Amino acid sequence: xxxxxxxxxxxxxxxxxxMVWEVMKxxxxxxxxxxxxxxxxxxVAYFKKSFCGTLTPYYVTExxxxxxxxxxxxxxxxxxxxxxx
Numbered sequence: 001x002x003x004x005x006x007x008x009x010x011x012x013x014x015x016x017x018x019m020v021w022e023v024m025k026x027x028x029x030x031x032x033x034x035x036x037x038x039x040x041x042x043x044v045a046y047f048k049k050s051f052c053g054t055l056t057p058y059y060v061t062e063x064x065x066x067x068x069x070x071x072x073x074x075x076x077x078x079x080x081x082x083x084x085x
Contacts, residue, residue, distance in 0.1 A: 020051060 024034060036048045064070035 016047075020048075024051065 020036070027034070034053065036053070062073075064073065
């Protein structure tokens with residue numbers, strides 16, 4: 001995936017998506033986990049999460065500009081968790 005990402009003019013071909021899909025097809029019967037390390041960049045995390053797996057962060061940091069923002073985010077997270085199970 002990293003090598004494919006180094007050729008910007010070829011990104012439209014979707015080689016990275018095809019490779020992940022083929023790995024998932026090939027090993028889904030023999031492996032229960034695919035460790036897709038490198039999701040510390042939001043766009044990369046979004047791409048990897050699009051394969052419907054569980055994205056486990058290495059760490060989480062939170063900072064809120066106000067108590068209202070913290071309350072809104074906490075409520076959103078709890079409600080979202082109810083629908084994603």
